Amino acid sequence: MTESVAVVIVTFNRADLLARMLDGLAAQTRPADAVYVVDNASTDHTREVLHRHDLPLRVTHSEDNLGGAGGFHLGVKKAYEAGHDRIWVMDDDVVPTPQCLEVLLAQDEACVAAVREDVAGRLAEKAAVDFDLRNPLAIRPKRATVDATYADRAAMPERVELENVAFEGFMFRREVVDAIGLPDASFFIFYDDVDFAVRARRAGYRIWGIRDAVLVRQLDFDQQHDMAGWKGFYMFRNLFVVHFRYGENTLVRLKPYLIAAVVVLLSPIRGGRAEAGNVIRAIGSARSMTRVPGVPSPRR
Template sequence: MSGLDTPSPGGSGYSTSGGVETVAIVVVTYNRADLLANLLAGLARLERPADAVIVVDNASTDHTAEVLATWVSTAPAGGTRRQVITSPDNLGGAGGFHAGVKAAYDEGFDRIWLMDDDVVPAPDCLTVLLAQDPDSSDCLMSVRENTDGSLIELAATRFDLRNPLAIKPKTASVMTSYPDRASMPERVELANVAFEGFMVHRRVVERIGLPDPTFFIFYDDVDYALRARRAGWRIWAVRDARLVRQLDFSQQHDLSSWKGFYMYRNLFVVHLRYGENALVRAKPWAITLAVTLVALLRGRRGEASNVIRALRAARGMRTLPATSVD
């Protein structure tokens, strides 16, 4: 990988000094230069600026490189460090966050705040997150909304890996539990997160390791949250930490496409790794059989092929990733 960055105002590493924790924001981007530019402008408007912003460019082919070069070259002296990591290949969101979190961890930051290129935090978002009780704030989640202010936080409040009859493990989310932000308590406990506003303390990374790059896309954030919770951490969505999506949210994908393969495979991996009993861990085989039969009856041979390949691939990913951050 290659990269460019502004000089570090604090030397080669960062660490807590005088009780003030340092924050690095990690952004992963791919071929959405204009959305990225809006996000970077939003990060510059934060009331409490981050100590660094690390952007992982997943081999974009649009004008992302020009946006990032201008962004680095126009960094104000003594301000937030701006760093770009350019991958020669598209690592997917999972690989991008793996690289970005590793860079932030290696450079010694106390907190790492993850986000995609299609969101913009409210100016006080980081201020609100850092104001949380330090004894229960190692894993925090910003709460997403649409540009019209409507709540669009889909992080799960219940994620059922015990009931083999639960077709989808996410049985409740912030959005399905509360009609709007005003209806939420100040903090809501989460069962999983999205890498779109999730803030993690370095002690969590030290214990559970980095995001698993083999997921490529989908469920890498779910996997990471499950690992954190299994290690004893609780995850909190912070009502007043607002993160605004630039695009309408949609999880509808063609299950016959390459994305469909990853959706099936990674869902199966989560069941195989974290299923709480043998019946739940057997669900991938039941889902594969059902999907294959229905898809073939409806002429969707691509989806049938995807789900069969996904099961085969998922079996090779049952082992949890190493916890080392080296």
């Protein structure tokens, strides 16, 4: 049986990157059945880029910036309610190679992910092969990544089991949404993809990185965000939410309080008052997000 596949893209003020990404989708050897684009209130020339007729575009222009998490929640909801068999989520700064979608669809698995390279062809896949929510001494639960485990893509086996993913080339069948619900919009940015992957794995799904399904990432990774700025609040808060929701023992679930205490104690010599304020607000906000999202209501 031929499965229908919908692509879900979230974009915000990166029209030129989005144009390259859409060109990559248009060049697929197996075309997508629908492409849902959530434009998060962009103020650049994104609307002009989306005026094209070589793709089955379904565009939503949000009046407000929903964040990546809100955009993926909305886009996946639309694709799911339209009845598509598989949903392929994508950021606006990656370009799929021509056979990427065809290779993914050949995998008879509920959860698969493309593998990212940079523009120079180097392996740049940051998905975790070890995501530890058992050890309270592991400050960062992501203990090992694909690109730290393999020298290059050629050194990978055809499939690698992943313990978390990014919403950059992750594909799942609709049965996954039936089982665990939609991406959680309340994250706004960061860790919404991790949360979704943890829920999927705890529901019994295995996630496979597919070596020969390749995405080219147009930008370098920049994980060194200003923890005293607005993004720092979300990085702290959403990391804490993952621990509160899914920590496998009491010590792991208490780890956010230790992290917050250390940040506050060290703030006079690093980070400053703004970072300390972020981490204190993050703890309070994360405590209100401990409920795991439910499954979607049946369509009437």
